[in-house]
Amino acid sequence: TQLLEQSPQFLSIQEGENLTVYCNSSSVFSSLQWYRQEPGEGPVLLVTVVTGGEVKKLKRLTFQFGDARKDSSLHITAAQTGDTGLYLCAGVSLNNNDMRFGAGTRLTVKP
Amino acid sequence: EAGVAQSPRYKIIEKRQSVAFWCNPISGHATLYWYQQILGQGPKLLIQFQNNGVVDDSQLPKDRFSAERLKGVDSTLKIQPAKLEDSAVYLCASSLERAIPLHFGNGTRLTVT
Numbered sequence: 219t220q221l222l223e224q225s226p227q228f229l230s231i232q233e234g235e236n237l238t239v240y241c242n243s244s245s246v247f248s249s250l251q252w253y254r255q256e257p258g259e260g261p262v263l264l265v266t267v268v269t270g271g272e273v274k275k276l277k278r279l280t281f282q283f284g285d286a287r288k289d290s291s292l293h294i295t296a297a298q299t300g301d302t303g304l305y306l307c308a309g310v311s312l313n314n315n316d317m318r319f320g321a322g323t324r325l326t327v328k329p
Numbered sequence: 330e331a332g333v334a335q336s337p338r339y340k341i342i343e344k345r346q347s348v349a350f351w352c353n354p355i356s357g358h359a360t361l362y363w364y365q366q367i368l369g370q371g372p373k374l375l376i377q378f379q380n381n382g383v384v385d386d387s388q389l390p391k392d393r394f395s396a397e398r399l400k401g402v403d404s405t406l407k408i409q410p411a412k413l414e415d416s417a418v419y420l421c422a423s424s425l426e427r428a429i430p431l432h433f434g435n436g437t438r439l440t441v442t
Contacts, residue, residue: 224371251430260333260420260433261372306371315427316385319364319371 221245222309222320230326234296239323241307242289248310250290252281255304255322264292297327331355333434335421341440347409350437354402354423360384361398362431363406364420372420378404379427411441 223242231237241250249268253261265274267283267290274281278301280293294301304322311318334353342348354361359380364372375394377385380401389396393412398404408415418438422431 222371259435260422261431262433263430266430308371314385316374317431318374321369321371 221318222307224305224307224320224323226323227321228324228326230328231297233299233327233329236293236295237297237325238291238293239305239325240289240291241309241320243309244288245309246287246312248287248312248315250283250287250310251308251317252290252292253306253308255306256302261304261306294325297325299327299329301325302327333421333423333432335419335434335437337437338435339438339440341442342411344413344441345410347407348411348439349405349407350419350421350439352404352406352421352434354404354421355432358423358425358432359401360424360427361404362422362424363396363404364422366418366420366436368417375406377427384427408439411439413441415439416441 225240251266252264255261265281270285270287272283278295282291304324306319306322308317308319336351361378363375365375366372375389376396378398381398394408396406418436420433420436422433424431
């Protein structure tokens with residue numbers, strides 16, 4: 219069972235569209251990280267969110283950490299084909315600093 | 330800075346054979362992780378080292394998997410004997426300290442036939 223539930227599992231959209239993907243848990247995290255993974259490569263860190271309610275922007279990507287620090291969302295504006303990849307969230311446990319990954323959202327942006 | 334290096338990139342073995350993977354973390358990174366990523370799933374932590382000591386190996390199938398990190402730098406992960414369900418990408422990651430952003434290698438894709 220996944221500690222972190224990511225949705226949707228798959229998402230296919232046209233270039234220029236907006237999208238939001240979600241990362242939910244019943245556990246509280248000290249921090250949460252978002253990674254993007256492309257085929258044949260390891261995950262690459264996009265952002266770390268730490269404070270409940272925090273919003274971080276990275277160009278066209280907007281990340282939000284829930285007030286209770288149990289969930290997070292990633293919003294992409296005007297998606298580009300280069301955004302295609304597997305988006306993974308990873309939560310750091312309050313208790314023991316362990317980090318666990320969700321199963322990811324596989325995004326395909328079509329030209 | 331040089332990234333996390335892993336080898337080999339690909340490995341195909343038959344079930345019941347043995348296999349070993351190697352990882353060289355980023356210089357100065359005290360914490361090293363091995364993850365297993367099965368197709369369609371997120372990475373699952375197998376083992377975490379802090380320097381050359383094991384911090385967490387609760388999800389490592391110890392009857393067949395072993396890992397070591399001699400001298401607190403390079404690490405090897407071994408599977409002996411392999412099963413079909415071990416087919417996956419094995420990712421190594423390192424970080425300066427526990428739980429701050431991880432830097433991943435490109436992984437070793439293992440196929441067990």
